[in-house]
Amino acid sequence: ARVAPGAVHAPGWLDGDEQRELLAACRDWARPPAGLRTVRTPGGGTMTARQVCLGWHWYPYAYARTAVDGDGSPVKPFPAWLDELGRRAVADALGPDAVPATPYDIALINFYDGDARMGMHRDADERADAPVVSLSLGDTCVFRFGNTGTRTRPYTDVELRSGDLFVFGGPSRLAYHGVPRVRPGTAPPWLGLAGRLNVTLRVSGLQR
Ligand code: MD3
Numbered sequence: 001a002r003v004a005p006g007a008v009h010a011p012g013w014l015d016g017d018e019q020r021e022l023l024a025a026c027r028d029w030a031r032p033p034a035g036l037r038t039v040r041t042p043g044g045g046t047m048t049a050r051q052v053c054l055g056w057h058w059y060p061y062a063y064a065r066t067a068v069d070g071d072g073s074p075v076k077p078f079p080a081w082l083d084e085l086g087r088r089a090v091a092d093a094l095g096p097d098a099v100p101a102t103p104y105d106i107a108l109i110n111f112y113d114g115d116a117r118m119g120m121h122r123d124a125d126e127r128a129d130a131p132v133v134s135l136s137l138g139d140t141c142v143f144r145f146g147n148t149g150t151r152t153r154p155y156t157d158v159e160l161r162s163g164d165l166f167v168f169g170g171p172s173r174l175a176y177h178g179v180p181r182v183r184p185g186t187a188p189p190w191l192g193l194a195g196r197l198n199v200t201l202r203v204s205g206l207q208r
Pocket residue numbers: 108110118123132134143166168172173174175177178179198200
């Protein structure tokens with residue numbers, strides 16, 4: 001379903017086996033070195049969703065090749081199969097003409113427990129305009145999609161469930177968005193995940 005220009009929600013895009021495989025990969029990526037970490041913002045705040053990065057390491061508000069705000073280790077590699085998954089997602093959601101010419105080379109993986117949230121923000125640290133691909137696993141959340149010019153209302157709230165795909169391209173790429181709540185205990189029982197996990201795939205536009 002199209003939520004805004006360039007913003008498409010595809011519920012249940014990942015089947016059960018694909019969800020289990022992606023979760024297993026995320027559990028592997030969460031391990032040290034350069035594993036799951038708590039992100040501290042320059043203002044002294046703490047992000048409640050914990051994060052691990054592949055390809056490029058995001059920290060507020062730039063990208064690095066090492067976990068500069070974690071254990072300092074080199075960032076984990078971005079696997080080719082994630083680029084293929086990202087391109088297939090964009091083609092399905094926005095059509096073949098929207099698939100970027102440059103490969104996907106960043107994954108940011110956010111882990112949410114029942115109390116975790118993400119405030120309204122824009123993703124503006126990439127140097128490319130390729131669509132962002134978001135994949136959700138585990139508990140359902142309320143995803144809040146806002147506007148490009150202001151972080152305030154009007155909002156469109158969408159429930160994101162395990163296996164859902166969301167693609168943000170074109171005019172939606174720089175829109176404000178956030179996660180005001182997670183719904184604990186709503187993950188599919190067969191997945192074996194307590195909490196929520198979101199994988200975003202991005203094109204950095206950065207030179208390695
Ligand atoms: C719209 N993640 O990682 S996914 C983020 O569920 C982020 O963890 C949320 O916001 C999460 O930056 C929301 C949906 C999403 C992700 C990236 C976007 C929406 C986006 C980038 C641009 C516009």
